[in-house]
Amino acid sequence: MNNDHSTLLRALHDGHAQALWRYALRLTGNKELAEDVVQEALLRAWCNPDILEQGTAASRAWIYAVARNFAIDECRSARARWEIGSASPPERPRSDHTDTTLDTWLIADALSQLKPEHRVVIVRAYYRSESIAELAEALGVPPGTVKSRLHYGLRALRLALEENGVTGR
Structure with a gap:
């Protein structure tokens, strides 16, 4: 124009x-x-x-x-x-914990399928936020072993989740 x-x-x-x-x-x-x-x-x-x-x-x-x-x-x-007009905004949606509950259940089920040495390092590293050094000292194994167990444990966890129908991103 x-x-x-x-x-x-x-x-x-x-x-x-x-x-x-x-x-x-x-x-x-x-x-x-x-x-x-x-x-x-x-x-x-x-x-x-x-x-x-x-x-x-x-x-x-x-x-x-x-x-x-x-x-x-x-x-x-x-x-x-x-369409219905409203002078006030709609009520806020309430938090629905269904998805979180289902995710927790799926992960717990998949964790139960892991070897105990893999499960313990994953739980302590991710849920208790323990470092590699802390895990190595607590478990009485070298840090390299902790790293290896985390690596293979996470791989096994992913496979277990996939077998339960959870797809990767």
């Missing part, structure tokens, strides 16, 4: 937006919908620059007709018939 069209659209907006909003408000009875009607009418004027060049009276008549038609379409739409 060149500067002439921008100037014409600005003049159309400045000269008619407030009156167009009052007209749309009378048609719809809803402030927010009236704002949407004005915005849509101006958007359509912007998309049809030939209308802007027809002069103020023709542009005004066209934009009011667009506003009227859009308001009627919106009021007849399924959204208008089934």
Whole structure:
């Protein structure tokens, strides 16, 4: 759009937006919908620059007709018939622990399928946040053995989860 069209659209907006909003408000009875009607009418004027060049009276008549038609379409739409407005926001969803419970159950089941030496390092490393050094000291094995058990234990855990229908990401 060149500067002439921008100037014409600005003049159309400045000269008619407030009156167009009052007209749309009378048609719809809803402030927010009236704002949407004005915005849509101006958007359509912007998309049809030939209308802007027809002069103020023709542009005004066209934009009011667009506003009227859009308001009627919106009021007849399924959204208008089934949507219920509310002055207050909807209630907050309550925390549902179902997913967490199911995840915990699946992991516990998969952990039970591991060798005890793999299970103990996974549980202590991930659930108790123990370091490799702490695990090595507590279990009386070298840190390399702890790392190896973690590696193979996690691999076995992944396979057990996959066998139970849990897919990897």
